[in-house]
Amino acid sequence: MIRLKEVTLREIHLPLVEPFTISSGSENMRRILLLEVEDVDGVVGWGECVAMAMPNYNPESIDTAWLALTEWIIPMAVGPTFPDPGYIYPLLQKRIRGHEMARASLEMATWDVWARRKEVSLSTILGGTREKVGTGISIGIQQSPAHLVEKIKGYTKEGYQRIKVKIKPGFDLPFVKAVREEFGPDLSLMVDANNAYTLDDIPLFQELDRFSLMMIEQPLDCTDIVRHATLQRKLKTPICLDESITKVEQAEDMISLGSGKIINIKPGRVGGHASAKAIHDVAMSHKIPVWCGGMLESGIGRAHNVALASLENFSLPGDISPSTRYWEQDIVTPEWTMDENGFISVPVNKPGIGVEVNVDRIEDLTVRRFHSDSKQLKLV
């Protein structure tokens, strides 16, 4: 059984070492919400809300998540007794529509508490089977194909197992062509469009189909399942869905309609670890490989991603880069590192998320704070 006593929510500001650009916008300073959750026995767990500053990836933002957490989610989750954290997703799902990233942050922090209570790693409690997870890099849109090629030269030396290039109209074919010409057919290469195209762009995708990409991630609208099936029928290259999958039912729809052949699972996007695991399981039963996506997380969110990626069907490298790819200094000890073969070790022998949270540094970076005492039991 688990019962939460209090939650401290903080917003911190952490500058990225370089700006990150996707088809719909750019980020250079990450606003991050961190949840510190304590149960009635004083066991503490940590979670991170992965919403961006603007609602340009999904409909959530840091400010909508702050509202959802402080007004509805934290008051619902603090107080009741649950048999285990798997009960949080259905509880919140019953009363809240959307706000997956806000819901996930609370749910995931509670899994950390649960694992610490059992004195096992988060990976172990989630059913992980890997001791190291393969890492790829996601590269934001660059100003020219030559710039992109230069960046990739450095990243391949660091050991990354695959390269993901962000694309948008006008920044697509010439970039992919330049990369293939420079690195040849053996480079594991994929693209991510973050919804920037429509079915009018089928001729473009048929051109891209000639470049032996591992996959094309989320080419069409962020809620679409049906049109992706039309596009997939016209392509050899597997489509991978990211934004379109926010719950297990959509993964089932994708599989039955043939809207893609791979799923990017981000625990934040789908409402937390229980939902992520359900999607993982359904995909595995249909022989659909999955990989763990990223949202430019701090070391806390990264720890959750590493634990999730240790599950069996996470058979493709994830967007789980080491801390130095994002931050001058991370907020956990040790920082996340990658070996020369592109693997990150899963801290399977440490309790919970497996890294120490640098609370003093977090305090220094905090720009606003909320404590559950003021809202506790409001809606229960």
Ligand code: OSB
């Ligand atoms: O679509 O996967 C995406 C970052 C922000 C928003 C959306 C996406 C991404 C990434 C970054 O690709 C992956 C990472 O955290 O390294």
Ligand code: MG
């Ligand atoms: Mg994506």
